[in-house]
Amino acid sequence: MKVAIIGAGACGLAVANVLCKTKIEYVVFERNKKPGSKILASGNGRCNIANDKVIDKKIKINYQLLYDFLAVNECPLVMDDEGRYYPLTNSSETVLNVFLKALKPHTLRLNCPVSTIKKQNNQYLIGDEVFDKLVLCSGSGAGIISTKRNVVYDYLTSLNIQLTTLKPSLVGFKVKENISSLKGLRISARATLYNNQKAIYTEDGEVQFKEDGLSGIVIMNLSYYYNQLKYYKNPQIKLVLNPNFDYNHLKSLEYALPRPLFDYLAKNNLKPDNLKFSILSTYDQSMAQVIAGGIPLAAINLDFSLKQDPNIYCGGELLDLDYPCGGYNISTAFATGFMIGENIKDSYEICNRIKDASR
């Protein structure tokens, strides 16, 4: 059996780490010069690899496979107050190295973009190489400036798989107000997303002001809930600046706020506990951490193969599965990869047992 894995990201490297311990032949195709660029970028270079909480029950994901792999490979994790796991080294590079150490260099084809996939006699042609199974784990365009067409999305569409709408998520928002004077400021705030005057989601954290919008983890989390809205009517973000501070006893805010914010509030006659911004849109995919939407879960079997063609497996961000910040996205990409690898291994062993029995 020969397996093509398209993408050397979190999902593809997890698949390869299962297959490398079997007799199954596999090749990982990676269009970049180096593997795992998003593993390296995650958690600001620290790799927020997982979260103690499980927030999704839409699909059964075995996160234990990721924890077991890290434990066996002696890559200890530490957890912060909010349940986020990081490698003890605080470095994404450690995580990438753990995932690369068992892979033979010839199985990892770098600088090797897959540009066509063809099906021929129940097998798959990539260039002129023939494979028995495909693993599609080419991720998304999040965090990337690219106008190139996504070959894997095109291939899925050619199989009549209707992708759900792709939207940048875990991303900042462009706002209507002129806030260029606040560019570069960071402040602790309580941020609430409103739609049609109704509060949708609130979180406390650091807000970053940009030339034309708002960002920061707390704002990125708002974008996750924004993308789930069925319709948009006057969507807004309300900020309460320094939410644990009582401004009432102060005669003036002059020394309680950074000067540009003090000036902005004074000019617009605003209060620090009621600062509203009208959302124009999210920023584009190049500024996003993930893309919401993708392969609908209804199109895949429990083993992550396509209902349309069970020899094709799909995992990671290609799936219509996305979460707020906190390690949920990357751990899902890793875990789906391990599950796909285990399922391919099982189907290989069953085939061999059937062959042996018929001899």
Ligand SMILES: Cc1cc2nc3c(=O)[nH]c(=O)nc-3n(C[C@H](O)[C@H](O)[C@H](O)COP(=O)(O)OP(=O)(O)OC[C@H]3O[C@@H](n4cnc5c(N)ncnc54)[C@H](O)[C@@H]3O)c2cc1C
């Ligand atoms: C800046 C940034 C920070 C992030 N921080 C976090 C975080 O702290 N915690 C968290 O949970 N998530 C985080 N994420 C999200 C997380 O990194 C991704 O959800 C996860 O890495 C997706 O894994 P994947 O394997 O599905 O896809 P990817 O990691 O994107 O891997 C797909 C691979 O396929 C390759 N590829 C694509 N097309 C082709 C082709 N045609 N031929 C060959 N190769 C191809 C790509 O080059 C890529 O290497 C962050 C993302 C970004 C951009």
